[in-house]
Amino acid sequence: QVQLVQSGAEVKKPGASVKVSCKVSGNTFTSYYMHWVRQAPGRGLEWMGLIDPSGRSTTYAQKFQGRVTMTRDTSTSAVYMELSSLRSEDTAVYYCARAVGSSGSLAFDVWGQGTMVTVSS
Amino acid sequence: SYELTQPPSVSVSPGQTASITCFGDKLGDKYACWYQQKPGQSPVLVIYQDTKRPSGIPERFSGSNSGNAATLTISGTQAMDEADYYCKAWDSSTVVFGGGTKLTVL
Numbered sequence: 001q002v003q004l005v006q007s008g009a010e011v012k013k014p015g016a017s018v019k020v021s022c023k024v025s026g027n028t029f030t031s032y033y034m035h036w037v038r039q040a041p042g043r044g045l046e047w048m049g050l051i052d053p054s055g056r057s058t059t060y061a062q063k064f065q066g067r068v069t070m071t072r073d074t075s076t077s078a079v080y081m082e083l084s085s086l087r088s089e090d091t092a093v094y095y096c097a098r099a100v101g102s103s104g105s106l107a108f109d110v111w112g113q114g115t116m117v118t119v120s121s
Numbered sequence: 122s123y124e125l126t127q128p129p130s131v132s133v134s135p136g137q138t139a140s141i142t143c144f145g146d147k148l149g150d151k152y153a154c155w156y157q158q159k160p161g162q163s164p165v166l167v168i169y170q171d172t173k174r175p176s177g178i179p180e181r182f183s184g185s186n187s188g189n190a191a192t193l194t195i196s197g198t199q200a201m202d203e204a205d206y207y208c209k210a211w212d213s214s215t216v217v218f219g220g221g222t223k224l225t226v227l
Binding site: 037044045104105106113 | 151152175205215217221
């Protein structure tokens with residue numbers, strides 16, 4: 001059973017950066033696209049972007065381009081999401097999710113437990 | 122940019138059928154997914170590729186997608202189905218979520 005285990009809660013000041021990790025258990029790390037989704041308090045789900053199985057290709061939502069970087073480390077079976085120039089509106093729970101299916105029909109079948117990031121001065 | 126629109130809330134009596142609709146331009150030409158999220162929990166996939174149920178999802182959950190709307194139907198709704206539900210589609214290499222619908226079972 002694949003599990004995604006994320007790093008712990010973070011508190012950051014405006015203007016700082018945060019890096020959230022997502023460790024993938026099981027032997028399927030290099031087979032799947034991984035996505036990041038965030039959810040502000042009391043709000044809906046917001047897609048941030050994806051990283052391909054090789055780690056060489058990423059696609060970011062236009063809203064986050066220039067501020068987000070997604071990477072993956074095969075040696076640790078982990079994916080990472082770094083968000084820079086943080087502002088209060090970035091306060092949210094950040095989720096990693098595994099994608100299955102082809103690009104037109106992909107679905108997120110496994111999710112991490114979420115990482116709360118609070119941006120406050 | 123592509124948008125998916127859902128009603129903010131839907132109410133249903135226990136044992137009745139709940140329907141949640143997601144609207145998007147030519148959504149029927151894309152594949153829709155549905156996620157269930159209970160308070161304090163991560164989302165759970167309940168429908169993918171318009172109509173398919175992942176292993177472990179009860180048969181009372183079903184989906185359809187045609188024209189400009191995808192619909193999640195819960196037959197014989199139970200109290201445990203009370204949650205937020207989100208539709209999702211893939212458009213131009215990006216993922217789009219609907220705004221979410223709070224399903225109340227009362």
